[in-house]
Structures are given as structure tokens and as C-alpha cells.
Amino acid sequence: xxxxxxxxxxxxxxxxxxxxxxxxxxxxxxxxxxxxxxxxxxxxxxxxxxxxxxxxxxxxxxxxxxxxxxxxxxxxxxxxxxxxxxxxxxxxxxxxxxxxxxxxxxxxxxxxxxxxxxxxxxxxxxxxxxxxxxxxxxxxxxxxxxxxxxxxxxxxxxxxxxxxxxxxxxxxxxxxxxxxxxxxxxxxxxxxxxxxxxxxxxxxxxxxxxxxxxxxxxxxxxxxxxxxxxxxxxxxxxxxxxxxxxxxxxxxxxxxxxxxxxxxxxxxxxxxxxxxxxxxxxxxxxxxxxxxxxxxxxxxxxxxxxxxxxxxxxxxxxxxxxxxxxxxxxxxxxxxxxxxxxxxxxxxxxxxxxxxxxxxxxxx
Amino acid sequence: xxxxxxxxxxxxxxxxxxxxxxxxxxxxxxxxxxxxxxxxxxxxxxxxxxxxxxxxxxxxxxxxxxxxxxxxxxxxxxxxxxxxxxxxxxxxxxxxxxxxxxxxxxxxxxxxxxxxxxxxxxxxxxxxxxxxxxxxxxxxxxxxxxxxxxxxxxxxxxxxxxxxxxxxxxxxxxxxxxxxxxxxxxxxxxxxxxxxxxxxxxxxxxxxxxxxxxxxxxxxxxxxxxxxxxxxxxxxxxxxxxxxxxxxxxxxxxxxxxxxxxxxxxxxxxxxxxxxxxxxxxxxxxxxxxxxxxxxxxxxxxxxxxxxxxxxxxxxxxxxxxxxxxxxxxxxxxxxxxxxxxxxxxxxxxxxxxxxxxxxxxxxxxxxxxxxxxxxxxxxxxxxxxxxxxxxxxxxxxxxxxxxxxxxxxxxxxxxxxxxxxxxxxxxxxxxxxxxxxxxxxxxxxxxxxxxxxxxxxxxxxxxxxxxxxxxxxxxxxxxxxxxxxxxxxxxxxxxxxxxxxxxxxxxxxxxxxx
Numbered sequence: 001x002x003x004x005x006x007x008x009x010x011x012x013x014x015x016x017x018x019x020x021x022x023x024x025x026x027x028x029x030x031x032x033x034x035x036x037x038x039x040x041x042x043x044x045x046x047x048x049x050x051x052x053x054x055x056x057x058x059x060x061x062x063x064x065x066x067x068x069x070x071x072x073x074x075x076x077x078x079x080x081x082x083x084x085x086x087x088x089x090x091x092x093x094x095x096x097x098x099x100x101x102x103x104x105x106x107x108x109x110x111x112x113x114x115x116x117x118x119x120x121x122x123x124x125x126x127x128x129x130x131x132x133x134x135x136x137x138x139x140x141x142x143x144x145x146x147x148x149x150x151x152x153x154x155x156x157x158x159x160x161x162x163x164x165x166x167x168x169x170x171x172x173x174x175x176x177x178x179x180x181x182x183x184x185x186x187x188x189x190x191x192x193x194x195x196x197x198x199x200x201x202x203x204x205x206x207x208x209x210x211x212x213x214x215x216x217x218x219x220x221x222x223x224x225x226x227x228x229x230x231x232x233x234x235x236x237x238x239x240x241x242x243x244x245x246x247x248x249x250x251x252x253x254x255x256x257x258x259x260x261x262x263x264x265x266x267x268x269x270x271x272x273x274x275x276x277x278x279x280x281x282x283x284x285x286x287x288x289x290x291x292x293x294x295x296x297x298x299x300x301x302x303x304x305x306x307x308x309x310x311x312x313x314x315x316x317x318x319x320x321x322x323x324x325x326x327x328x329x330x331x332x333x334x335x336x337x338x339x340x341x342x343x344x345x346x347x348x349x350x351x352x353x354x355x356x357x358x359x360x361x362x363x364x
Numbered sequence: 365x366x367x368x369x370x371x372x373x374x375x376x377x378x379x380x381x382x383x384x385x386x387x388x389x390x391x392x393x394x395x396x397x398x399x400x401x402x403x404x405x406x407x408x409x410x411x412x413x414x415x416x417x418x419x420x421x422x423x424x425x426x427x428x429x430x431x432x433x434x435x436x437x438x439x440x441x442x443x444x445x446x447x448x449x450x451x452x453x454x455x456x457x458x459x460x461x462x463x464x465x466x467x468x469x470x471x472x473x474x475x476x477x478x479x480x481x482x483x484x485x486x487x488x489x490x491x492x493x494x495x496x497x498x499x500x501x502x503x504x505x506x507x508x509x510x511x512x513x514x515x516x517x518x519x520x521x522x523x524x525x526x527x528x529x530x531x532x533x534x535x536x537x538x539x540x541x542x543x544x545x546x547x548x549x550x551x552x553x554x555x556x557x558x559x560x561x562x563x564x565x566x567x568x569x570x571x572x573x574x575x576x577x578x579x580x581x582x583x584x585x586x587x588x589x590x591x592x593x594x595x596x597x598x599x600x601x602x603x604x605x606x607x608x609x610x611x612x613x614x615x616x617x618x619x620x621x622x623x624x625x626x627x628x629x630x631x632x633x634x635x636x637x638x639x640x641x642x643x644x645x646x647x648x649x650x651x652x653x654x655x656x657x658x659x660x661x662x663x664x665x666x667x668x669x670x671x672x673x674x675x676x677x678x679x680x681x682x683x684x685x686x687x688x689x690x691x692x693x694x695x696x697x698x699x700x701x702x703x704x705x706x707x708x709x710x711x712x713x714x715x716x717x718x719x720x721x722x723x724x725x726x727x728x729x730x731x732x733x734x735x736x737x738x739x740x741x742x743x744x745x746x747x748x749x750x751x752x753x754x755x756x757x758x759x760x761x762x763x764x765x766x767x768x769x770x771x772x773x774x775x776x777x778x779x780x781x782x783x784x785x786x787x788x789x790x791x792x793x794x795x796x797x798x799x800x801x802x803x804x805x806x807x808x809x810x811x812x813x814x815x816x817x818x819x820x821x822x823x824x825x826x827x828x829x830x831x832x833x834x835x836x837x838x839x840x841x842x843x844x845x846x847x848x849x850x851x852x853x854x855x856x857x858x859x860x861x862x863x864x865x866x867x868x869x870x871x872x873x874x875x876x877x878x879x
Contacts, residue, residue, distance in 0.1 A: 122732030151734050261728070323725060323758060324567050335566035336846075336862055343861035346868075347824055353868050355716060356587075356723025357567065357756040 007079040008065045009034035010100040011072070015060055015203040019053040024099065038065070076104050076192075077176055077204055090114070094222040094248045098201040102176055104188075105197035108144075108167070113290045116146040116220050116250075118241050119153030119230035120263050125354070127153055127231035127263060130255055132160040134228065137281030139166025141292050146171065146224040148216065149184050149198070153230045162190055169223060172200040173216040174208035199223075217241040218248070226251035226288055228278055229270060231263035239266060251288065253278040304348055309333065313341050314361060317351050321360035367455035369448040369465050370498070372489040373433075373440045376655060376695075376702030377616045379485070379492025383434045384445065386452035391427040398449070400433030403441040412474050413450045420478035420525045425457040439699060441654055444483040447472035447502070450525055451532070462532045469493045469501040470528070478525040482506035484622040487615050487630075490514050502528055502538075509629035510619060512544045513608065519543075546608035550632050555601035557594060560773040564760040568595050571755040571866060573777050576602040577784035578845030579799035580838075581688070581710040581750060583673075585869060586757030587727070588720040592713035595757070596669050599711060600636045601774035603666070604782045610665045610798070613705055617664055621657045635666035637708075641675040649683050650704055655695040660687045661704035673712040674742035681747055684710065688750050691802065707802065710751065714743065716873060726759060740873055752801065752838045754869045784848040800845045805837055812844045813853065818860035825864045839863050 013024050013034055026048045031037035037045075041061055046054040060068075072079070080086045081100045086107045091097050117135055119127060131153045135145045139161035147154040149170035161168035168191055174180045176198060179188060188198045201219065202212060217240045221227050227245040229252065232238040245252050254275040257264035271277055276287050285292050306314060309331065316322060316330050328338055342359065345351045352362050367386050372379040398410055414424050431449050433440050448470040454460045471489055473481040486507035491514060493501055500518045503511070508521035519541040522528045530536040559569065568584060572595060575582040584592040606614060615631045618624045624631070639648055639659045650658030660668060670676060687693045691707035716722040717736040722729040731739075748754075788799050791811060797803055803811055814822075822843075826836050840855070843863040847855045 120732075121734070128733070152732065324756075325564065325758065325761070328566060335570045337858075339567075339570075339862040339865040340858045343821075343825075343864045347821065347828065347864075354723070355756075355869075355873060356725060357758060358723065358725070 002081070002084045003035065005065070006033060006035050007081060007084065007100070008069055009038040010081055011068060011079055011102075011203070012038060012057075012060055012065065014100055014102075014201075015068070016053055016056045017203075017206070018056050019049060023049040023053055072102075072204070075177060075204065077102050078104070080107065088223060090225065091219070091222050094218065094244075096218055097222075098219065101199055101201055102204060103197045103199040104176055105169075105192035106195060107169075107197050107199075112142055112144055113226075113285075113288055114144040114146050114169075114224040115284060115288075116224035116227045116241070116245075117153065117157035117230060118147060118217075118220060118227065118232075118238050120232050120236060120238065121150055121152040121154075122233075122263075123152040123156070123231055124257075124261065124263055126257060126261075127255075128156045131156040131230045132163075134230075134255070134278070134281050134284070135160030135168075136164040136166075138284065139164040139168065141281070141285060141290070142166070143285075143290070144169060144196075144224075146220055148173070148213075148220050149179075149188060151181055151184075155184060155187060157230075158187055158191060161196075162187075162194055165194065167194065168196045170196070170198045171216055171219045171223065172198065172202070172208075173212035174200065175202050175204040175206035176200050177204040178207060180208035213237060214240045218244040221245035221250055222248055224250065226253060226284065228253040228255065228284065229267050229275070230255045231257060231261075232266035233262050234265050236266060242266075242270065251276065253284055253287070255279070303350070306345075309337075309341055310345055313338075314345060314350055317359055317361040321354065321358055324357040324359070327359065365456050365458060367452045367465070369452045369455075370467075370469050371445060371448040371471055372469065372492055373438060374442065374444075374485045374488060374620060375439075375700060376657070376704060377485065377488045377620045378702070379489045380438060381492075381496050382438065382440060382445075384448040384452045385432045385434060386449070386456040387428075387430045387432075388425045388453065388456040389428045393428075394424075394426055396424070396429045396431075398431045398433070400431075400436040401439050402433060402445075403439065405443050406433070406440050406445050409443065409446045409449055409474070412446055412476060413453065415476040416446070416450060416474040416478045416525050417453065419476060420529070422454055422459050422529075423457075425453065429453060429456075442484060443473035443481070444471040444485075444489070446474040447480065447525065447528065450474060451528065454529060460529055460533050463534075465532070467498065467500060468532075469498050470503075471501070471507075472504045472522070472528075474525060480504040480522055480524055480528075482626040484624075485616070485620040486510050487514070487612070487619045490517060490519070491612070491616070493517070502531070506626040508541055509627060510615065510624065512541060513546050513549060513611075513630050515543060517543075546611065546630070546632075549611075549630050550605055553633055555598075555774065557597040558601055558774045559598050559777055560771055562591060562595055562598065562771065564764040564769075565591065565595065565757065568592075568755050568757050569772075569777075571753050572599060572602060573781065574842065574845050574849065574866070575599070575709065575711070575753050576777070577781045577800075577849050578752075578788070578841065579709055579801040580752035580842055580845065581801070582712070583748075583751045583754045583869075584711075584713040584757050585716055585754065585873070586713075587724045587759055588715060590757040590759045592757050593671055596671070596711050596713060597636075598774060599667050599669075599709075600634065602778050602781055603634045604778070604785050605632050606634055606665055607798075614665045617657050617661050617704060621662060623662065635663050636669060637663040637667065638669045638671065641670070641672055643676070643680065645677075645680050645683055648680055649687070650693060650695045651697065653697060653699055655697045655700035655702045657704045658693075660684065660693060660706040660708060663708035664705045666708055668708045668710050670710070670712040673714045674739055678742060678744075681742075682744060685746055685750065707798075709801070712751070716740075716756075723756070724758070736873075749832055749834050750838075752842050753866045755866060756869060780849055783851070784845065787848045787851070800841045800848070803841055803844075808837060808840060812840050812855055814840060814843065814855040814860070815857065817857045818843065818855050821857055821860050822864070825867075829868070831867070835867060839867055842866060 135157040145161035145168040252275040254267035254270040490511040505521040687706040717731040721727040843860045846859040
């Protein structure tokens with residue numbers, strides 16, 4: 001059982017911005033534990049960590065551990081580190097495990113399958129919808145979805161898991177109180193509310209610095225048993241996550257995309273180099289040897305009564321998504337009549353309007 | 365000796381009577397002063413009047429001359445006071461014997477050679493003069509046609525100070541201008557854009573027709589080169605001519621702003637204003653030192669077209685919200701405080717994203733979802749909410765350009781628009797409302813006559829798409845116009861269904877990706 005005081009002392013070390021990973025390692029090497037470093041902190045440490053870090057550490061030390069513990073508790077921030085009961089066991093297996101994690105929500109003790117879904121921040125509708133759908137189906141099967149709470153694919157993956165009432169974990173490259181991007185704060189709150197967690201290895205008030213993110217990416221893959229790559233352009237930061245995944249011995253899946261889209265470049269290359277193909281959630285579940293909970297029998301929902309024209313329109317859209325112009329030609333009806341047909345089918349939830357006056361049938 | 369002439373000062377488009385008093389006395393030194401809160405242009409009339417008098421065969425009195433513009437606490441601006449000042453001086457210095465000047469309104473700017481130049485706001489002055497009980501007015505010839513429809517006024521168009529003097533003294537009478545009816549002013553206009561030039565685009569065509577028929581605000585959103593601007597420019601050709609009342613309102617604003625071409629008559633065609641996106645807040649809304657009307661008022665009874673709407677500064681766009689809702693704008697400045705009507709159709713065009721190709725079927729969009737969001741967010745939700753018809757425009761397939769189908773011309777569509785407007789005129793008889801878009805919340809339920817089925821559909825749409833109360837009422841108005849175009853007494857389900865189709869882009873572009 002780990003002393004809670006050790007956690008707080010470790011947090012004390014993390015809160016000093018000017019102290020880097022190396023400095024922390026040196027201190028722990030010298031003193032043995034973070035607690036020992038706190039208790040026996042002396043000017044001799046100045047030589048180890050330099051003036052700036054030393055001054056900052058001693059200032060923070062003079063405040064004491066109690067206020068630190070209180071402020072963390074007030075924000076609902078909890079701590080864990082290797083050896084502590086909530087520390088994810090998957091993370092202990094990675095080459096570069098975090099010394100300390102700040103988190104809000106709950107890190108489950110019980111192990112389930114966890115899949116990381118990562119991809120471009122400049123996603124396309126295709127990628128967004130697939131990430132959402134796959135995350136949703138996986139979460140419905142009890143899989144935990146891991147992602148980085150960034151814009152684009154990350155957001156879609158978290159949302160998919162949440163909409164399936166599932167569990168998802170977001171890993172930040174900034175402090176928990178410095179949400180980046182800010183518009184995802186509501187998403188983070190939802191994640192916590194639904195039994196997931198938002199995690200960061202940086203002190204709560206750390207800025208989202210550019211170099212945090214590539215380092216953070218090792219945790220995104222480390223938290224999961226497998227990684228799904230959805231859309232990434234060449235030189236994307238997502239490649240770093242894939243690299244970590246391979247180093248950590250995690251399974252890598254890639255979602256194929258249109259061959260002419262820039263976002264398909266990296267997933268397709270990964271597929272050629274041996275990544276597993278993922279076309280639906282079942283692909284991942286089967287390849288990971290996960291026993292799916294018996295899915296409720298899909299009963300065919302009967303179509304509501306449709307008029308002849310509505311039927312023709314619906315059939316046309318089941319075949320292929322089409323523009324208003326194409327539909328006018330295919331059905332040979334005037335614009336005003338087509339408008340009426342489209343609205344009625346849309347209101348019945350049979351079809352969906354897309355940007356560019358495109359329409360498609362809703363999957364049933 | 366003392367002499368008085370009558371004229372009017374303008375505050376916005378409201379005319380206020382001003383008496384010009386001239387007092388001429390013998391004195392050893394020459395002095396000439398104008399008092400009574402004149403602005404720079406009025407003060408300068410001192411020099412213009414002096415020169416014009418000499419060049420018209422009169423002389424400037426050698427002694428002391430004082431001109432007072434009464435009421436003395438009212439600010440006076442503009443050049444319309446030249447003529448009444450000159451005449452007051454001529455009469456006061458006994459260079460001309462005239463019976464009575466009290467019942468004649470004089471307006472006009474003087475050139476140095478004594479010719480009369482047109483002034484701004486002539487129509488407003490003549491209307492105000494008529495309201496004040498005046499029945500005769502002498503004004504510059506170039507302003508004459510502007511007021512030819514005002515009934516009950518004897519208008520004497522003059523071209524020089526000498527002509528006015530001779531007319532007043534009875535030596536050489538100017539014939540009064542023949543009064544015209546409004547119908548005689550209506551001339552057939554050739555528009556530079558016609559719908560027959562637009563290929564394909566059935567959906568935007570339909571939106572233009574509905575917008576024109578009901579006076580609805582319209583947003584065209586689409587890829588570059590899809591013809592958004594061209595279609596918007598077809599609107600003047602689809603709109604009916606203004607009624608006499610509307611023509612008066614609009615002409616008065618244009619005349620006061622000085623944008624009416626000299627020598628032209630009453631405006632009969634609806635204005636189509638296209639301010640550039642570098643336009644300032646004051647030029648769009650109105651303002652400046654003397655609270656001049658802005659583009660929203662110049663577009664009164666017509667169209668305000670904002671091309672590439674997200675390029676306009678946010679503050680400028682947001683300032684449109686109040687005039688769009690109220691149809692009137694109050695401008696307050698230190699020196700002036702005035703109201704202008706601003707009941708216009710807002711027509712805007714925009715691209716769906718920074719690169720322009722979001723949602724296009726022919727080209728890839730290069731923008732990330734965040735870039736798109738940031739671009740679209742330049743148009744705020746409240747403003748978007750006030751746009752009744754939102755229509756997506758895509759490029760016309762090449763086959764359709766090469767082998768065009770027979771397309772309707774503006775005149776054909778306009779005929780239907782006029783019929784629909786006739787139905788509205790009957791509906792709104794005896795009220796302030798002129799078209800469906802102007803219906804207010806309280807009288808709408810009774811006026812629109814929506815069937816229960818249509819209302820049920822509307823309510824489920826509101827629920828499904830999370831529409832606002834304002835969107836709800838605006839949908840009823842659009843559906844009412846669609847029914848008018850089909851000569852239907854009540855708003856049936858199909859009309860409502862079509863209206864909803866023109867409201868769907870909020871969620872697709874502005875909504876959450878997964879909503």
C-alpha cells in the first residue's frame with residue numbers, strides 16, 4: 001500500500017514548472033523517494049536541479065502539503081502513480097511510464113478491453129462519422145475508448161462512446177484546469193459524469209505547450225490494448241502515437257478511406273505495413289479476442305407507409321447519396337414538390353440532409 | 365426695411381418651417397450677417413447670394429444687412445436657404461415690389477451666376493410644406509420632377525433667381541407644373557439581370573420567387589462560382605413596383621441623403637443596395653454628424669444585398685439585427701436625433717467555408733472542421749435566425765450550361781409574385797403590414813390561417829431541429845407566402861413542408877457535428 005503522502009510529495013515535484021523530467025529523476029535518485037526529497041530538501045539540491053527549479057521547489061515547499069491536498073480535492077483532482085491501486089496496470093508495461101497522473105473521474109480497477117481511437121484534427125465528415133460509429137459500437141460492448149480530447153477525430157470518438165452510455169478516458173497534454181481546446185470542457189465534464197476519466201501527467205495549471213502533446217501520445221496508446229487510426233495526413237502528430245503503440249507492443253488498426261483523400265495516406269500506408277484493417281467495430285472485437293456481449297436481436301423496423309413518390313425518393317437514396325439536382329432529374333418532379341417529399345421523409349427520420357444540399361438514407 | 369420669406373429646414377426627412385427675415389438699413393459701413401444657427405453651408409450662402417444678386421441684375425445693399433433664420437434655435441443645414449435669403453434681401457432693399465411672400469415656399473441653391481441648383485430633400489420639404497398649409501412652392505427645375513406627384517401643391521420650377529423675381533413681381537409668370545398621377549410615373553424598366561440568363565438552379569430560383577413574393581430575407585450559401593451574386597441581382601426584376609406610399613417613403617430618404625439623381629422623378633422601382641464589405645457602421649446604419657440615413661434606410665421597401673456576408677465586420681452585421689426586427693432605425697447624435705424607416709429585405713450570399721468548397725461534389729474542401737466553424741461563426745446565430753429562407757447553391761453541371769433547358773424569365777416569375785402580393789394586400793387591408801414577412805407575432809395566427817396538419821408538422825420540425833420561437837414564426841410566414849403563390853386560402857401541409865426545407869441549413873453547417 002502506497003503512502004498517500006508520497007503521492008502529494010510527487011505532486012509537489014510535478015507542480016514546479018521549471019523542474020523537468022531529468023531533474024525529478026535526479027532528486028528521486030538522490031533522496032530515494034519524493035517524500036524523502038520533501039522532508040530532507042536542503043540547499044544541496046541546488047546543485048542538482050539548478051537555481052530556478054530550486055527556488056521554485058522551496059517556495060512550493062514552504063506552502064506545505066496540506067493546502068496542495070485541499071486545492072486538489074476542491075477541484076476533484078485525484079492522484080495516482082505506479083504502485084497505487086488505481087494506477088492502470090497497462091501503463092506499468094510501457095517503456096516510459098508516468099511518475100504521477102492527475103485525474104478527474106474514476107480509473108477503474110477492473111480490467112476491460114480498452115481501444116484508443118486517434119486521428120486528424122482536420123477530419124472529414126467520413127472520418128468523423130466512422131470514428132463516432134465505431135466508438136459507439138465498441139463502447140456499447142463495454143470497451144473503454146481512449147483518446148486525446150483534441151478537436152476532430154478525438155472528439156468524435158469520445159462522443160460516440162458517451163452516446164452509447166459507455167466509458168471513455170481523455171488524456172490531456174495540458175493541466176486539468178487548463179483545458180485545451182477550451183470548447184471541449186463540456187465534453188470533458190460529460191466524460192467524468194458518465195464514469196470515465198480525464199487524465200493528465202501535468203500539474204493542473206500547466207499550459208498546453210507544444211512539446212507536451214507528442215509525449216502525451218505515449219499515454220494514449222499506453223492506456224489501451226489496441227489503437228485505431230482514423231484519417232491522418234503525412235507528418236501528422238498521430239504518427240507519433242502509432243510509433244508509441246508499436247513500441248509498446250499494442251495492436252494497430254487502421255480504417256481505410258477514399259484513396260484520393262489526403263487523410264487516407266497514413267492509414268493506407270499502415271495497412272500496407274501490416275496494420276490490421278478495421279471496417280467496423282466487430283473487426284476490432286474479433287481480432288482482440290473479445291467476447292462480445294450478445295447483441296440484442298436486430299429487429300427490422302418496418303418502414304412507415306409511404307406514398308409512391310416518397311418510396312421512389314427513399315429507394316433512390318438507399319442506393320446512393322444524391323444532390324437535390326440529381327434527385328430532381330431522377331424523379332422528374334419540380335423543385336417545390338421535391339422539397340415537400342424531402343421534408344416529410346426527413347421528419348420521419350428516414351433520410352438525412354448533408355451540407356451541399358446532399359441527401360442520404362439513414363441506416364436502419 | 366424688413367422682409368420675410370418662407371422655407372423649410374430638414375431634420376432627417378422631417379421638414380420644419382423656417383422664416384427668413386432680412387433687415388436692410390443704411391449705415392456708413394457695409395456689413396452682411398446671417399444669424400439663427402446656420403451650419404457651414406448656410407453661412408457660405410453669404411458669398412453665393414452676394415455674387416448671384418450682382419449677376420442677376422440686382423445689387424447688394426451697401427449698408428447693414430442682417431438675415432435671421434427663425435426659429436433661431438433650430439439648426440439649419442444645407443444649401444436650400446440661398447433662394448429665400450436672396451429674395452428677402454431684394455425685397456427688403458426695395459429692389460423689387462412684390463405683393464405677398466408669406467404663402468410661398470422658396471427653396472433652391474444659387475450658383476454665382478444666379479442659376480438655381482437642385483437641393484437635397486426637396487420631396488420631404490414639399491410634403492412638409494403641404495402639411496403646414498402651404499399651397500405654392502418655387503423650387504429649382506431639377507427638383508421639379510421629384511415632386512410632380514404631390515397633390516394639392518402648385519409647383520413652380522425655376523431655373524434662375526431672375527426668373528423667380530420676375531415671377532413674383534408679376535412681370536413674367538412661370539407656368540405651374542402639371543400634376544401627375546402615380547400611375548403616369550410608372551415606366552417600364554429594363555433590368556440588367558434576368559432569370560432567363562440563369563441556367564438550372566431550380567431550388568434557388570424557387571427561393572428567389574418566394575422571397576420576392578413575401579418580402580422575406582434570403583441567404584444564399586454555396587461554392588464559389590455557383591452564381592449566388594448573379595441570382596441575387598435578378599431580384600429587382602422579380603419585385604413589383606412600389607406603391608405610391610412606398611415610393612414617397614423611399615424617395616424621401618434617397619432625396620434627403622442626396623443620392624437621387626438630379627432631374628429624375630419619384631422612384632418607382634424598389635431600391636437594390638449593395639454596400640461593399642468594407643462599409644463602416646455609420647454608412648450602413650446611418651449616422652455621421654448630421655445623422656444621415658444609412659444603407660438600411662436607403663434600401664427601405666427594397667433589397668439590402670450583402671455579398672460575401674462573413675467578410676463584413678461582426679459589429680456591422682450585428683447592428684442589422686434591430687432594424688431587421690423593427691423596420692425603423694433611430695439615430696442619435698449630438699447635433700441631431702432622427703428616425704428613418706428601414707423595412708428592407710436582407711439578401712446575403714456566402715461561401716460555406718474559407719476555401720469555399722465544403723459540401724461540394726466536384727472539389728475537395730481543404731478546411732478542417734474547426735476552420736469551417738470559425739468561418740461560419742462570423743455570422744451569429746441571432747442574425748441567422750432572422751433570415752427566413754436559407755438556400756444552398758451548387759455549381760450548375762456543364763451539360764446544363766451547354767444545352768440549356770427552357771428557363772422562365774424574370775417577367776414570368778414576376779407575374780406570379782404580383783398575384784401573390786395582391787393576395788397579401790387584400791389580407792392586410794387597413795393595416796400597416798404590406799407583405800407576409802412583416803406580419804407581427806400577435807396577428808399572425810389569425811392572418812396566416814395554418815391548418816392543424818401543417819401546424820403539427822411545424823411543431824415536430826421545431827422539436828427535431830431545436831428551432832427557436834423566432835424561427836417558428838418565420839416558418840409560418842414563409843409557408844403563408846408559398847400558399848399565396850398557389851392561391852390557397854389556408855396553409856396546407858405541403859406549403860409548410862416546403863418552407864421547412866428552406867430552414868434546414870442551421871443544423872447542417874452551424875450545428876454540432878453529431879447533433
